[in-house]
Amino acid sequence: MSPAEAQKRIAALRAQVAHHDELYYRKATPEITDFDYDTLKAELAGLERLFPEAATAAGAESPTARIGDDRTEGFVRVKHRLAMTTLDNTYDEGELREFHARLVKALGSEDLAYTVEPKIDGLAVSLTYEKGRLTRAVTRGDGEEGDDVTANVRTIRGLPHTLAAAPVPELIEIRGEIYLSVEEFRRINQLQEEAGEAAYANPRNLAAGTLKQLDAKLVASRKLEIVLYGMGVCEPEVVTSQTGYRDQLKRWGLPVVELFSEVRGIEAVCAAIRDLDEKRRALAYGTDGAVVKLNDFALQKKVGFRGMAADGRAEAARKLSPRWACAFKFAPDRAETRVRDITIQVGRTGALTPVAELEPVFLAGTTVKRATLHNAEEIARKDVRVGDAVLVEKAGEIIPAVVAVLVEKRPAGSAPYAFPRACPVCQTPATRGEEEVVWRCPNPNCPEKVRRRIEHFASKGCLDIDGLGEEMVDLLLRNGRIASIPDIFRLKVEDLLPLKKSGEVWAGNLIAGIAARRQADLWRVINGLGIPQVGAAAAKDLARTFRSLPGLAGATEAELLRIDGFGEKTALAVRRWFADPANRALVDELQAVGLEPTPPAAASSALAGKAFVLTGTLPTLSREEATAKIEAAGGKVSGSVSKKTHYVVAGEEAGSKLEKARALGVPVLDEKALLDLLGAD
Incomplete structure (x- = not known):
C-alpha cells in the first residue's frame, strides 16, 4: 500500500469508526457486532502505526486516540475526579502473552499475581459515596466527564445507598457496569411483542438505552442490575489489592463479579480464561470476554497508564489506558449458512416480523434453522436476499440473528427482498405508525392473530389448559370448532369426537382440562x-x-x-x-361462558408482603411450584437480591444471588426450611 492509498484508507476507516461510535455509545443502536467494530479499529490502528505521516495528513483526530463518548442531551454533565479509562483489548492469546512480557520487563519479575474476572457486556458507570452514602452516579462519557444518571441508578433494586461496614472512606468513586439479565431481557422483549413493537437486539443496548431515559419510573420497571469492580479516587485509601478491594465491596454489601480468580503467572492466567469461557454461559447475564489485572495496587501505580509522560503528567485523560490491565475478548459464536427463504411471522398484536429460514447449522450448542431479521429497514440495510450465504451469530448469546451477508458468494440473478405491504395471511394492507419501524396487520379478525391470541391464552404462563397446545389449537381452528377465546369454554365432547380416531379418550381429557381452568388464578x-x-x-x-x-x-x-x-x-x-x-x-x-377467576388468597399475617428470591435448583420443587406456594401464603417472589429481600431460597448450583444474600445478611433457606416456614405459617 502506498502512502497515498494509506491516507485514503485511514480517512475512510476514521469516518466509519466515528459513525459506529455514535450509534453504539450515544444511541445504543449499533449496526455491526463488537467483533466487526474491533476489527475495523484494529485495522485503523495498524495503518496509523505503519504510516504515521499519512495518519497526520488524514486530518481529524483519530478515534484510536480516544474512548467512545456516551454523553447525550438532557443530562447534567459531571467531571470525574479521576478519569475513567478504557482497556486495551485483544482476541489473541499471543498478544495477551505480550502484555505479560511488558509487565515482566517493567517490574523485573515473572511471578506476577493477577486477577481474572468476566467482562460484563453492559454500560460503564462511576458511583460516588461520601461518608458511606451514595451521592452521585455518572456514566463514563468521554472519560473526563459523563452524564449524571443518579436518579436512574437509584432505582436499581440491588444497589445499597449506604455502605454497610467499616472502614468507610470519606469519599470513594466505585466503578462498575450496569446490565440487564438474560431473564429480564426476554421479559421486556415479550412485552415488546405484546405491544406489537420490534424486539430489542441484545441486553447491552437495551441496558444502555434504559439508563439514558428521562423517566425514572420507566427505568425502574426494567429492573437494571449492577456489578462493581473498579476504583477511582479513594480518600483515604482502605485496600491495597484487587482481591482486597473485591472483599471490601462485599463487606459493604455491594454486588461484585462472579467467577473471580486470583492467579500467578501467564500460564495460570490463560488457564483461568479458558475455564471462564467454559462456565460463562451459565451466568445470568451476557459476557464478552475476561479482564486481567495486576493484583497489587502498588505495582499498578508503578507501571501507570499509556499516554502518561515520564514526569507523571497525563495527556488528555480520555486517551489513557492502564498498562496493568487487559481485556481478552472471546470470539463470537458464528457460523456460515444459507438463506433458504424469508418468511413473515404475524404476531398476536399484528406485528409483521421477517424471519430468515436457514439451512440448519450448529451454533453455540444448538442447531439453528431460523434467525430474526428484525424489520423491513434491517433487511434493506443489510441487503439480505433469498439464496444469500450469511453469517449467523447469537446476538447477546440469546437470539440467533443474521449479522452479515457474504456478498461475494451471492448467487447470480438474485433480487433484493421486497417487504410485503399486506398481511401474508389475510391480505389486509399493512400499516406503520409515524416514527415506527414495525409494519402491522390492522385486521382484528386476522386468522393468524386470532390463532396467536388463543395459543397465548391457553399457554403454560397463562391459563395452562392441559391438552390445548399449538397443534390442538390449529386442529380446532381448521375444523371450525372454535373461532375465539370464549369458544374454548363452549366446547363439548360431541364437538370433538369426529376430529380423531381415538376421539373419546382425548376429547374427554381436553374437556376436563378446560373445565379445571374455569376457576383459574x-x-x-x-x-x-x-x-x-x-x-x-x-x-x-x-x-x-x-x-x-x-x-x-x-x-x-x-x-x-x-x-x-x-x-x-x-x-x-x-x-x-x-x-x-x-x-x-x-x-x-x-x-x-362461566370463567370465574380466583383472586389471590388473603395475605397471611406472617408472610404478608415478604419478599423472596429463588436461586439454584431445589430438590423436589420446581421454580414455578415454589413461587406458587410463596405467593399463596402472601409472599412475593422477586428476581434480584437487595436489602429489602426477606429470604433467599437456595438450591444446588446457586450463584451470585446466594453470595449477595450472605454479603447483605439476608436469611438463606433450603427447600426444607422454606416448607417449614410455609407450614408453620
Whole structure:
C-alpha cells in the first residue's frame, strides 16, 4: 500500500469508526457486532502505526486516540475526579502473552499475581459515596466527564445507598457496569411483542438505552442490575489489592463479579480464561470476554497508564489506558449458512416480523434453522436476499440473528427482498405508525392473530389448559370448532369426537382440562388477555391490587400508578385496553361462558408482603411450584437480591444471588426450611 492509498484508507476507516461510535455509545443502536467494530479499529490502528505521516495528513483526530463518548442531551454533565479509562483489548492469546512480557520487563519479575474476572457486556458507570452514602452516579462519557444518571441508578433494586461496614472512606468513586439479565431481557422483549413493537437486539443496548431515559419510573420497571469492580479516587485509601478491594465491596454489601480468580503467572492466567469461557454461559447475564489485572495496587501505580509522560503528567485523560490491565475478548459464536427463504411471522398484536429460514447449522450448542431479521429497514440495510450465504451469530448469546451477508458468494440473478405491504395471511394492507419501524396487520379478525391470541391464552404462563397446545389449537381452528377465546369454554365432547380416531379418550381429557381452568388464578387470566406492557409479574400485581376483572376494568390511572414498578406507559396501556369496546366485550363474554377467576388468597399475617428470591435448583420443587406456594401464603417472589429481600431460597448450583444474600445478611433457606416456614405459617 502506498502512502497515498494509506491516507485514503485511514480517512475512510476514521469516518466509519466515528459513525459506529455514535450509534453504539450515544444511541445504543449499533449496526455491526463488537467483533466487526474491533476489527475495523484494529485495522485503523495498524495503518496509523505503519504510516504515521499519512495518519497526520488524514486530518481529524483519530478515534484510536480516544474512548467512545456516551454523553447525550438532557443530562447534567459531571467531571470525574479521576478519569475513567478504557482497556486495551485483544482476541489473541499471543498478544495477551505480550502484555505479560511488558509487565515482566517493567517490574523485573515473572511471578506476577493477577486477577481474572468476566467482562460484563453492559454500560460503564462511576458511583460516588461520601461518608458511606451514595451521592452521585455518572456514566463514563468521554472519560473526563459523563452524564449524571443518579436518579436512574437509584432505582436499581440491588444497589445499597449506604455502605454497610467499616472502614468507610470519606469519599470513594466505585466503578462498575450496569446490565440487564438474560431473564429480564426476554421479559421486556415479550412485552415488546405484546405491544406489537420490534424486539430489542441484545441486553447491552437495551441496558444502555434504559439508563439514558428521562423517566425514572420507566427505568425502574426494567429492573437494571449492577456489578462493581473498579476504583477511582479513594480518600483515604482502605485496600491495597484487587482481591482486597473485591472483599471490601462485599463487606459493604455491594454486588461484585462472579467467577473471580486470583492467579500467578501467564500460564495460570490463560488457564483461568479458558475455564471462564467454559462456565460463562451459565451466568445470568451476557459476557464478552475476561479482564486481567495486576493484583497489587502498588505495582499498578508503578507501571501507570499509556499516554502518561515520564514526569507523571497525563495527556488528555480520555486517551489513557492502564498498562496493568487487559481485556481478552472471546470470539463470537458464528457460523456460515444459507438463506433458504424469508418468511413473515404475524404476531398476536399484528406485528409483521421477517424471519430468515436457514439451512440448519450448529451454533453455540444448538442447531439453528431460523434467525430474526428484525424489520423491513434491517433487511434493506443489510441487503439480505433469498439464496444469500450469511453469517449467523447469537446476538447477546440469546437470539440467533443474521449479522452479515457474504456478498461475494451471492448467487447470480438474485433480487433484493421486497417487504410485503399486506398481511401474508389475510391480505389486509399493512400499516406503520409515524416514527415506527414495525409494519402491522390492522385486521382484528386476522386468522393468524386470532390463532396467536388463543395459543397465548391457553399457554403454560397463562391459563395452562392441559391438552390445548399449538397443534390442538390449529386442529380446532381448521375444523371450525372454535373461532375465539370464549369458544374454548363452549366446547363439548360431541364437538370433538369426529376430529380423531381415538376421539373419546382425548376429547374427554381436553374437556376436563378446560373445565379445571374455569376457576383459574386471576393473574393467569389477566396475563392471558394480552394487555400490552403486562406480563406475568405485572398481572400478579394487578390481581393482588384489584382482585377481580371488573375491579381492574374500572381502575383509574392514579390507582394503577400507585402499584410499585408501574410507570405511565404501563398504566396508559391498561387503561386503553379496557377502554376498547371489543376488549370489554371479550371480558363480558368470558364471564358469560362461566370463567370465574380466583383472586389471590388473603395475605397471611406472617408472610404478608415478604419478599423472596429463588436461586439454584431445589430438590423436589420446581421454580414455578415454589413461587406458587410463596405467593399463596402472601409472599412475593422477586428476581434480584437487595436489602429489602426477606429470604433467599437456595438450591444446588446457586450463584451470585446466594453470595449477595450472605454479603447483605439476608436469611438463606433450603427447600426444607422454606416448607417449614410455609407450614408453620
